[in-house]
Amino acid sequence: MTQAFDAALRAFTPRLPLGVGFSGGADSTALLLACHARWPGQVVALHVNHGLQAAADGFEAHCRALCERLQIPLRTGHVDARPQPGQSPEDAARRARYASLGALALADGATPAIKDIAIAQHGDDQAETLLLALSRGAGAPGLAAMPAQWERAGIQWYRPLLGVAGQDVRRWLQDQGVPWIEDPTNTDERYTRNRIRRQLLPALDAVFPQFRDTFARSAAHAAQASLLLQEMAQGDLAASGDPPRIAALRALSPPRQANLLRHWLRQAHSVVPSAAQLAELQAQLADCATRGHRIRIRVGAGFVVREGEMLGWYNS
Structure with a gap:
């Protein structure tokens, strides 16, 4: 046994x-x-x-x-x-x-x-x-x-x-x-x-x-998919800048944009947005067509904000 x-x-x-x-x-x-x-x-x-x-x-x-x-x-x-x-x-x-x-x-x-x-x-x-x-x-x-x-x-x-x-x-x-x-x-x-x-x-x-x-096989498949998503996010972040430029984010498809945002927040600020926070952030980015549009969304212990043409972050 x-x-x-x-x-x-x-x-x-x-x-x-x-x-x-x-x-x-x-x-x-x-x-x-x-x-x-x-x-x-x-x-x-x-x-x-x-x-x-x-x-x-x-x-x-x-x-x-x-x-x-x-x-x-x-x-x-x-x-x-x-x-x-x-x-x-x-x-x-x-x-x-x-x-x-x-x-x-x-x-x-x-x-x-x-x-x-x-x-x-x-x-x-x-x-x-x-x-x-x-x-x-x-x-x-x-x-x-x-x-x-x-x-x-x-x-x-x-x-x-x-x-x-x-x-x-x-x-x-x-x-x-x-x-x-x-x-x-x-x-x-x-x-x-x-x-x-x-x-x-x-x-x-x-x-x-x-x-x-x-279950172990399913977890292994998910791990492989997660690695592919991470590789894509790393490439997209390198192309959009770190912190990412708003124009570059707006040019991505919604799933790819969400993948990049999760990666950036986790890597740079050690926070993981909830589904609702991420959806709100993407909605704000979709509306962010003018210089005057503000972004300020709580994620974890801080806020994602607009800083000129880029996204920024600060602790509350």
Whole structure:
């Protein structure tokens, strides 16, 4: 029953030494143990203490004790993962976690230097991410769900278990006889992801047993489409100027114009417009035939404005 897990680890070929994100939960414990068994002495556990629960220090103590018993080096980081106004708790925790993992890997004076990090999201997590994206009406980037590999700040990140069902990960870990901790928030159905995990995935398993594979293929198609859209937006932005000239934007078809605007706002200002904000901005551009026409539309924490013959941006 653990063939998929074993096959996924055999196919995983990172640079060594390897950092493994380690929360102490079942999935990250399985990944850490499997990587340690395959590359003994070449794996470092990276633990992030979010400080959001009373049990957070207990999680860290568990991770420290297990790593000491198995003689796996452990690096720990403490973060403030409280959300900013308008930010979801899940997004705040995710951003803080990845920033801390990267900092732990590249910590000054840390030995050994780590250039590759593996994290333990699996096939069920991928399906949940795709369903969340569908529920929010996401476009191609959102429907691409989670990539199996990407680069950020000089680090290669990997999700080697994306093709493995969550139950297979736990079965492998149970065979090892190694304890793990259960995060109580994973059963809190106030979070949409938990409702999907506990209610929708079992129903999908009963009706479409191969849904993880088919969802993964759909996400891969969306990822490919997203890359093509990004390449087109980069070319259009280079042609229209950065920030873009209004005349150049008005010359594009509405879908291509929307693609360029999303790309510019995300790349230059780290904001993603809602569908309504983007539609309003495009309507304003369509009416922007005279020098006197003003544009001022809120997007995220700032505003898109007209600055002469170009679009501009300022924080509120």
